[in-house]
Amino acid sequence: KASEFEEEIEKSSSLDELNSIRIKYMGKKGMISLLNKVLGTLSNEERPKMGEAIQNLRNNFETKFTEKANTIKKALKDAALSQKYIDVTLSPYPFNKGSLHPVKKIYDEIVDVFTAAGYSVAQGPEIEDDFHNFEALNLPKSHPARDMQDTFYIDENNIVLRTHTSPVQVRVMESQKPPVKIIAPGTVYRCDYDQTHSPMFHQIEGLVVDKGITMADLKGTLKLFISRIFGDDLDVRLRPSFFPFTEPSAEVDMGCVHCRGKGCRMCKGTGWIEIAGCGMVNPAVFKHVGIDPEVYSGFAFGMGIERIALLKYGIDDIRLFYENSLKFLKQF
Ligand code: PHE
Secondary structure (H helix, E strand, C coil): CHHHHHHHHHHCCCHHHHHHHHHHHHCCCCHHHHHHHHHCCCCCCHHHHHHHHHHHHHHHHHHHHHHHHHHHHHHHHHHHHHHCCCCCCCCCCCCCCCCCCHHHHHHHHHHHHHHHCCCEECCCCCEEEHHHHCHHHCCCCCCHHHHHHCCCECCCCCEEECCCCHHHHHHHHHHCCCCEEEEEEEEEECCCCECCECCEEEEEEEEEEECCCCHHHHHHHHHHHHHHHHCCCCCEEEEEEEECCEEEEEEEEEECCCCCCCCCCCCCCCCEEEEEEEEEECHHHHHHCCCCCCCCEEEEEEEEHHHHHHHHHCCCCCCHHHHCCHHHHCCC
């Protein structure tokens, strides 16, 4: 009778118990299976009726069994879930958030100083042609000053990885008539590697072209920049130098950030640290971009961002910037 196993199933409280009930009724020697043996003793008319009744019993058993099994499984799951709980009162701090790379931080600081002073930001390609990287900057093919640049050539004589941000000067002046007042921050490449040189590094170029621009404007601009980044007690001096694209040219020195100009190991006792190259735009460059040097004059400067970062943070190996050790990066 169906009511028999129905009651047993109903009373059972575990999957194990349920399974033994299944064996008891549905197993090979189970009570329902044994009914099949009776079939052989029945007459031809009775047999199909009995067969159908047995099948109904089986179906009935399966339905009840599955229902109960599901109920038990759900109860087990609910019990397990109620053991785990989320403590919503726990503090979400500290967040493990990233931070800006020290080179990017200084990069942004320098860009801010100049944009606040009315400069626009210009950009150019890192894969540059010979004309923009050299020729238009008054560095013709045979010029010995090309040697200084440790160039990565991509194609034997025309395409290079830009060795400085100065080609952006050329690109800006090609497309924009004076007045021009831009900075060009970006990645540059030189075939050089040691404690203070990396084959990939960053520069910021500055270019101002207008009527009546003088070297005094250049020095005032550099002084402003140095005081904003390093503090306004530092002296600035221009030391005569040479770049083919500026005339006159100078090296920019500032009072040593370490000893504030008194003389220490960092500045080799001189009290001065070199931080940029600069000069008045060479008329030869103006001619390449169609600006009349009789009407306009301009100044330009270029500096390495890593170098500024090394000085500002007191780091002595540029390679630390590219190793991406979290121990190092977390300090900024
Ligand atoms: N381009 C020069 C360099 O990379 C720096 C510079 C820029 C000098 C502009 C003068 C004027 O060394």
